[in-house]
Structure formats: C-alpha cells, structure tokens
Amino acid sequence: MIGPDRMGIIMREDANAARRQFLAWLAATPLAAGALQAMAQTPSTVITSAEQALNVFELEAVARQTIPPSHWGYLTGGVQDDRSLVTNRTAYDRWGLRPRRLVDVSKVDTSVKLFGETWSSPIALSPVSSQRAFHADGERASALAAGKRNALQILSTLTTVPVEDVIKAHGHPVWQQLYTTNIPRLGEQVVARAEAAGASAIVFTIDLLGGGQRRETQAIFARTDSRTCATCHTPRAGYDFSRKRMFDGLDMTGAVSPNSNTLTWDYVSRLRDLVKTRLLVKGVMTPEDATLAIKRGVDGIIVSNHGGRAEDSLVGTLDVLPEIAQAVKGRVPILIDGGIRRGSDAFKALALGASMVCIGRPYCWGLGAFGEDGVTAALRLLDEELIATMRQCGVTSIKAIKKDRLTKLA
Ligand SMILES: Cc1cc2nc3c(=O)[nH]c(=O)nc-3n(C[C@H](O)[C@H](O)[C@H](O)COP(=O)(O)O)c2cc1C
Structure with a gap:
C-alpha cells in the first residue's frame, strides 16, 4: 500500500522525468534551444510581497506553496487530461498584435x-x-x-x-x-x-x-x-x-x-x-x-x-x-x-x-x-x-x- 506522501514523491519523480525528457527534446530543436538558453539565464526567485509581483504567475508560484494540496488541486485542475484548460490558454497564442506607431497615447481610458x-x-x-x-x-x-x-x-x-x-x-x-x-x-x-x-x-x-x-x-x-479535512470543515x-x-x-x-x-x-x-x-x-x-x-x-x-x-x-x-x-x-x-x-x-x-x-x-x-x-x-x-x-x-x-x-x- 503506497501512502499519500510516497504517492506525492512518485508523482513528482514521474513529472520530473517527463520534464527532463521534454527539455532534452526541446534542446535538440534549434529554435527552442535559444529560448531555453534565455530561460536558463533568468534566475528563479519567489516573491515575498504582493507589490513585488511582475505578473500573475509570480502570484501563482506563492499560492502553490500557501494553499493546501487538496485545495490547490481544486483550484488548479480542469477535467480529464486538462486539455481544455491548456487550450483556453494557447488560443491566445494564435493571435498576434499589430502595433501602431506615432499615435498620441498619453491619455488612455480603460473604463x-x-x-x-x-x-x-x-x-x-x-x-x-x-x-x-x-x-x-x-x-x-x-x-x-x-x-x-x-x-x-x-x-x-x-x-x-x-x-x-x-x-x-x-x-x-x-x-x-x-x-x-x-x-x-x-x-x-x-x-x-x-x-x-x-x-x-x-x-x-x-x-x-x-x-x-x-x-x-x-x-x-x-x-x-x-x-484531516474534518479539522477545518465537514x-x-x-x-x-x-x-x-x-x-x-x-x-x-x-x-x-x-x-x-x-x-x-x-x-x-x-x-x-x-x-x-x-x-x-x-x-x-x-x-x-x-x-x-x-x-x-x-x-x-x-x-x-x-x-x-x-x-x-x-x-x-x-x-x-x-x-x-x-x-x-x-x-x-x-x-x-x-x-x-x-x-x-x-x-x-x-x-x-x-x-x-x-x-x-x-x-x-x-x-x-x-x-x-x-x-x-x-x-x-x-x-x-x-x-x-x-x-x-x-x-x-x-x-x-x-x-x-x-x-x-x-
Ligand atoms: C476553483 C474554481 C471554482 C469555480 N467556481 C465556479 C462557480 O461557483 N460558478 C461558476 O459559474 N464558475 C465557477 N468557476 C469557473 C470560473 O467562473 C471561470 O469560468 C474560470 O475560472 C475562468 O477560467 P480561468 O480560471 O482560466 O480564468 C470556478 C473556477 C474555479 C477555478
């Protein structure tokens, strides 16, 4: 019988192995190799106050640590293989911006x-x-x-x-x-x-x-x-x-x-x-x-x-x-x-x-x-x-x- 802690370790090990395999594959493709090199040069940091956040993903990294695992699973998951969750995100990558120059944008109204x-x-x-x-x-x-x-x-x-x-x-x-x-x-x-x-x-x-x-x-x-869930709620x-x-x-x-x-x-x-x-x-x-x-x-x-x-x-x-x-x-x-x-x-x-x-x-x-x-x-x-x-x-x-x-x- 595998306990929850061991199960967590197995999952992490599996995930790490899959990640290593994916990174090796990426590194073999010339375009991605450049991106990986850039990523490797960015030091990984975890913020300690909300004001420090550069983007919402930095808030996610902290929340991953502060929210208990079962509640985190509730927040982060989708259904089945989480493919709609992923596609919701990648749909935005299928559209690029068309920037325009020399427009007076000193006053922007978002209301x-x-x-x-x-x-x-x-x-x-x-x-x-x-x-x-x-x-x-x-x-x-x-x-x-x-x-x-x-x-x-x-x-x-x-x-x-x-x-x-x-x-x-x-x-x-x-x-x-x-x-x-x-x-x-x-x-x-x-x-x-x-x-x-x-x-x-x-x-x-x-x-x-x-x-x-x-x-x-x-x-x-x-x-x-x-x-034990019952400590906090039924x-x-x-x-x-x-x-x-x-x-x-x-x-x-x-x-x-x-x-x-x-x-x-x-x-x-x-x-x-x-x-x-x-x-x-x-x-x-x-x-x-x-x-x-x-x-x-x-x-x-x-x-x-x-x-x-x-x-x-x-x-x-x-x-x-x-x-x-x-x-x-x-x-x-x-x-x-x-x-x-x-x-x-x-x-x-x-x-x-x-x-x-x-x-x-x-x-x-x-x-x-x-x-x-x-x-x-x-x-x-x-x-x-x-x-x-x-x-x-x-x-x-x-x-x-x-x-x-x-x-x-x-
Ligand atoms: C943990 C969680 C609970 C949710 N609860 C509800 C809910 O009670 N009612 C509802 O209509 N949608 C609910 N949703 C869906 C959200 O309203 C919304 O459609 C979805 O989170 C938007 O996607 P995003 O998380 O990628 O921004 C929930 C979503 C999450 C992640």
Whole structure:
C-alpha cells in the first residue's frame, strides 16, 4: 500500500522525468534551444510581497506553496487530461498584435459602461466558489480589492461569505452567479436573496448541467494531502453544500447536487420571468446556444467552459468568440473568461468581440498568496499590461480596440 506522501514523491519523480525528457527534446530543436538558453539565464526567485509581483504567475508560484494540496488541486485542475484548460490558454497564442506607431497615447481610458454601470476596467472577477479554501478572508478579500479598484465582481452561489457582506465590502452591487441545485425552488430563493441584497445581475451557469467530466487532477492532488479535512470543515460526502452561506436558513432536504440535468432552455424563460434585474447565461460555447439564449430574453452571455472544468473539448473560449460575436450581432453584450493571464490576452478578447473579460484562477492565486493585497496585485498587473498593450497598439479607449489590431498566426 503506497501512502499519500510516497504517492506525492512518485508523482513528482514521474513529472520530473517527463520534464527532463521534454527539455532534452526541446534542446535538440534549434529554435527552442535559444529560448531555453534565455530561460536558463533568468534566475528563479519567489516573491515575498504582493507589490513585488511582475505578473500573475509570480502570484501563482506563492499560492502553490500557501494553499493546501487538496485545495490547490481544486483550484488548479480542469477535467480529464486538462486539455481544455491548456487550450483556453494557447488560443491566445494564435493571435498576434499589430502595433501602431506615432499615435498620441498619453491619455488612455480603460473604463467600460455596461447595463448603466461604469467600471474602471474591462477586467472583472469570475465567480469562483469556496474562496476560504484559498485564504481565511475568502470572498470578502476579493470584494475589498475589486471594490477599491471599481472592478466588477461576480459572486458564486457557493460563496463562503454571504452576498450581503460581499456587497458591503465591495461598495458597489456585485453580480450573483446562480446554480439552481437539483431543487429549483432553492435556486429561486438564492435569486430572491441576492436581488434583495442589491445584486445588479443574475448569472445562470449552464455549463455544468450535464454534470461535467471527471476532475482527475483535483482527485490526484487530494491523494497527496495528509491533513484531516474534518479539522477545518465537514468533509464533503458527495455534494454536501448545505453549509454554503447562500443556503443559510433554507430547507435543504433532498438537495444533493448544485445542478440539475433535467433543465432545458425553457428554464431560462422561467428565470427571465422571475429575475427582476439583468439576466445572463454563463457557459456558452457555440453560436447556436448564443442565439437560443437571446431568444429566451437574456441581457448578456458569458462565453466560458468553466475554466476547462466542464468538458475536455479541446476548444478554447477565444477560439469560439469570433463566431459567437458574429451570431450575436451586437444584440447583447458578450463577456468571456478562460485562460486570460495577461493584459494582452484581455486586449485580444476585446478586439474579437467581448465587451468585458473575466479572470478566475489569477485572482485566486493572488488571494491565496497575499489575501486582499494579492487580489489587488492581480487586477493591477493585468490593468497595467492592458494599458501598455493599448498604447503600443495606438488605441486610447476600450471601444477603439478592434480586430484590425490583431493578426491571426498560422
Ligand atoms: C476553483 C474554481 C471554482 C469555480 N467556481 C465556479 C462557480 O461557483 N460558478 C461558476 O459559474 N464558475 C465557477 N468557476 C469557473 C470560473 O467562473 C471561470 O469560468 C474560470 O475560472 C475562468 O477560467 P480561468 O480560471 O482560466 O480564468 C470556478 C473556477 C474555479 C477555478
């Protein structure tokens, strides 16, 4: 019987062997050899404060050390072979920038207006559940950071801090993400509570209604964690999410799953009737579904594959954005998330038809690494990179970011 510690070592050894093999192969190719040499000359350092971070990956490196292994597996993993997770990222490498020279870019405005609200940046926080698994301050820290930067936050149904406290910390209305559960009455009670608290949009997540594929990376990391879960929380038996704060006081009898696989587009119409504020659907990956969503009266759509956690489709969200934008024809705003790690990624998504972009893991890396300061750093770094990209491409407003500033790479 191999214990969790030994299993961890075996995994690391396997990973190291694979890495060595890959590096040897790379070194044999003339182009990559140059890149490897450059990498070898860059000393490897780990930062000690959020302010030192040069990019979100430096926050990731710290978070990898501070977040316990099973929680890290939850944050970092996708489904099956994590190929959609990877493709979300590599989709951005298939587009290059077309810089423009001699434009006055002394004043750059990154503000966006959406549904009558003005945000200082087009970069928003995607809903990520259970944020106290990454830092004791959880969603409250994310809200404080986003609020001070006037950035939009979308709060998960499975938040560990209730919506009322999050809105108070943020200082502006947040959007409430919705998992209906398998008992729609509960989801509808969540909607009513969020609206009463002042949430200015309901975001119905539709990409896990099929149940999702297996989260293997998460399960493998959990095997390497020798801590006793019960020390901090009731270990999850199946889907016991009754302790999540949005379900406080609700009768959870019979609720075993955050989603229901019986729902159809008719349920979007039902929600449309029920939701008094704006309604968006999150998880659209095809023009067909974008069109159906608009027919059901949604106010906006979010192109998303749940950060590669729904299905291993091998299709990145940026890959499908142009065809979805073409089908939507400007009738409703499109948001996108998945794989955005650089301000230039945000720029590319905005150029290909998104009104705003959202990030999931990068701000949670900041949260896990340094709490509120880390979330602030993630948002600040991405904003700075976006501004630098805008200047290099000769655009001074978000609306002016168009496809003519991109070039499709082979
Ligand atoms: C740990 C984790 C938890 C998530 N929880 C939710 C959730 O509760 N509701 C939801 O709609 N999406 C959830 N997502 C998906 C994110 O909203 C978003 O689509 C994804 O993280 C974007 O990809 P990125 O992490 O590459 O930026 C979660 C993602 C992660 C990584």
